[in-house]
Amino acid sequence: xxxxxxxxxxxxxxxxxxxxxxxxxxxxxxxxxxxxxxxxxxxxxxxxxxxxxxxxxxxxxxxxxxxxxxxxxxxxxxxxxxxxxxxxxxxxxxxxxxxxxxxxxxxxxxxxxxxxxxxxxxxxxxxxxxxxxxxxxxxxxxxxxxxxxxxxxxxxxxxxxxxxxxxxxxxxxxxxxxxxxxxxxxxxxxxxxxxxxxxxxxxxxxxxxxxxxxxxxxxxxxxxxxxxxxxxxxxxxxxxxxxxxxxxxxxxxxxxxxxxxxxxxxxxxxxxxxxxxxxxxxxxxxx
Numbered sequence: 161x162x163x164x165x166x167x168x169x170x171x172x173x174x175x176x177x178x179x180x181x182x183x184x185x186x187x188x189x190x191x192x193x194x195x196x197x198x199x200x201x202x203x204x205x206x207x208x209x210x211x212x213x214x215x216x217x218x219x220x221x222x223x224x225x226x227x228x229x230x231x232x233x234x235x236x237x238x239x240x241x242x243x244x245x246x247x248x249x250x251x252x253x254x255x256x257x258x259x260x261x262x263x264x265x266x267x268x269x270x271x272x273x274x275x276x277x278x279x280x281x282x283x284x285x286x287x288x289x290x291x292x293x294x295x296x297x298x299x300x301x302x303x304x305x306x307x308x309x310x311x312x313x314x315x316x317x318x319x320x321x322x323x324x325x326x327x328x329x330x331x332x333x334x335x336x337x338x339x340x341x342x343x344x345x346x347x348x349x350x351x352x353x354x355x356x357x358x359x360x361x362x363x364x365x366x367x368x369x370x371x372x373x374x375x376x377x378x379x380x381x382x383x384x385x386x387x388x389x390x391x392x393x394x395x396x397x398x399x400x401x402x403x404x405x406x407x408x409x410x411x412x413x414x415x416x417x418x419x420x421x422x423x424x425x426x427x428x429x430x431x432x433x434x435x436x437x438x439x440x441x442x443x444x445x446x447x
Contacts, residue, residue, distance in 0.1 A: 180321065214310070215309050228323060228325070269284065284307035287306045293348050299328040333385045338379055365424070376408070381404045
């Protein structure tokens with residue numbers, strides 16, 4: 161199996177649209193279980209096992225672009241609030257989606273194309289995700305996917321246009337703690353697991369020059385990603401913001417045995433709410 165996804169493509173299909181997933185890694189595979197018949201206690205006996213395909217499992221790591229961000233954030237969070245019209249922007253039909261992380265996310269289909277082999281996995285869900293932000297790199301979203309239906313051969317040969325849109329970059333992200341901007345944060349990873357309930361953590365990488373610079377409890381933490389193009393700087397279109405409430409420190413992995421500034425990591429459990437606002441064009445349905 162080609163773990164790194166070379167010479168492969170993955171397409172996400174929802175009720176209203178199909179979109180190519182620009183990715184650097186993918187490990188989508190069949191979820192297989194074994195029905196085992198053990199040997200009898202007396203005598204040698206014979207052990208048997210039957211292979212049973214139980215759908216799909218694995219992950220896709222994809223950079224967020226202006227086109228894919230609304231759909232992918234909608235899929236990983238799982239719910240939308242009421243869209244609000246934003247006037248006097250470059251796109252007069254832009255709207256904001258308020259997203260909330262739920263355990264039962266929207267169903268979608270996956271088409272996996274490996275050369276001459278094309279598989280369709282129906283009724284997939286997101287069982288967890290990681291939003292990875294780091295300076296000097298594009299913002300990436302890891303989708304942990306699962307589905308309970310066995311794959312079928314994809315019944316059509318249409319080629320979905322490859323997505324090569326503008327990508328969000330970690331250099332264009334601003335962070336606010338309790339309403340005040342913090343420039344010492346080097347990047348964050350938002351991790352959410354949706355098995356047996358939703359558990360969300362925030363991993364913060366920050367520059368620590370002397371002493372502790374983050375408190376054990378943070379009431380409000382938000383970060384806003386913005387596209388590089390100048391035409392978006394004074395407008396909402398081309399941004400998304402994620403806000404987390406009531407963060408509680410669980411782990412500090414910083415090595416402070418250094419006289420110089422160090423880059424350290426801290427982990428917070430999100431005890432409160434998690435919401436996202438993402439601005440998208442109103443021309444197409446999100447999902």
